[in-house]
Amino acid sequence: QAHVVETGGGLVQPGGSLRLSCTVFGGIFNSYFMAWYRQAPGKEREVVARINIDGYISYADSVKGRFTITRNDAKNTVYLQMNSLKEEDMAVYYCNSYPISLNWGQGTQVTVSS
Numbered sequence: 001q002a003h004v005v006e007t008g009g010g011l012v013q014p015g016g017s018l019r020l021s022c023t024v025f026g027g028i029f030n031s032y033f034m035a036w037y038r039q040a041p042g043k044e045r046e047v048v049a050r051i052n053i054d055g056y057i058s059y060a061d062s063v064k065g066r067f068t069i070t071r072n073d074a075k076n077t078v079y080l081q082m083n084s085l086k087e088e089d090m091a092v093y094y095c096n097s098y099p100i101s102l103n104w105g106q107g108t109q110v111t112v113s114s
Contacts, residue, residue, distance in 0.1 A: 002027025002102050004095050012085055018033075020080040020108060022095030027102065029076040035098035036069060036080045038091035041092070049080060050098045078088030085112045 008020040020036065035050035049059045049069035057069055068081040078095055092107040 004102055004105040005108075006093060006095055006108040007107050009093060009110045011111045011113065013087060013114050014112055016085050016112070017081070017083045018085065018110060020082065020091060020093055020095075020110075022079075022105070023075070023079055024102065025075045025076070030073040032097040032101075033099075034069075034071060034078040034090040036078070037094045037096060039094070039107075040088075043091075045094070047098070048093070051078065081112070085110075087112045 002024055002068040003026065004022050004024050006020060006022045008018060009041050010018060012018055013028060022111060030053060033052045037045050047060060048063055049067055050071045051057050051071050059067060065083045071078045090110060090112045092105060092109050094107040096102050107108045
């Protein structure tokens with residue numbers, strides 16, 4: 001079964017930026033609707049952004065105007081550009097198909113702190 005590897009997390013100050021990458025191994029990437037999810041301590045995993053194969057994109061209200069999701073089908077990779085980061089964005093970020101059909105990766109930790 002296809003699996004994913006997420007990278008790009010780290011420690012950033014409020015107002016800073018990070019770019020996350022997620023590469024899918026196996027499967028047929030250009031057939032997947034893809035999404036970024038995040039899970040903060042004590043909270044349920046939530047969808048942050050998703051991108052369909054026809055280019056349709058949607059965002060959670062909490063990140064609209066700050067985050068941008070893109071995909072490169074030639075590289076089997078989906079990206080999440082995160083700008084103007086807030087402390088409430090701090091979470092482990094995961095990618096998966098939408099709806100979920102891939103094995104979860106380990107995620108990448110995003111820490112927003114001054």
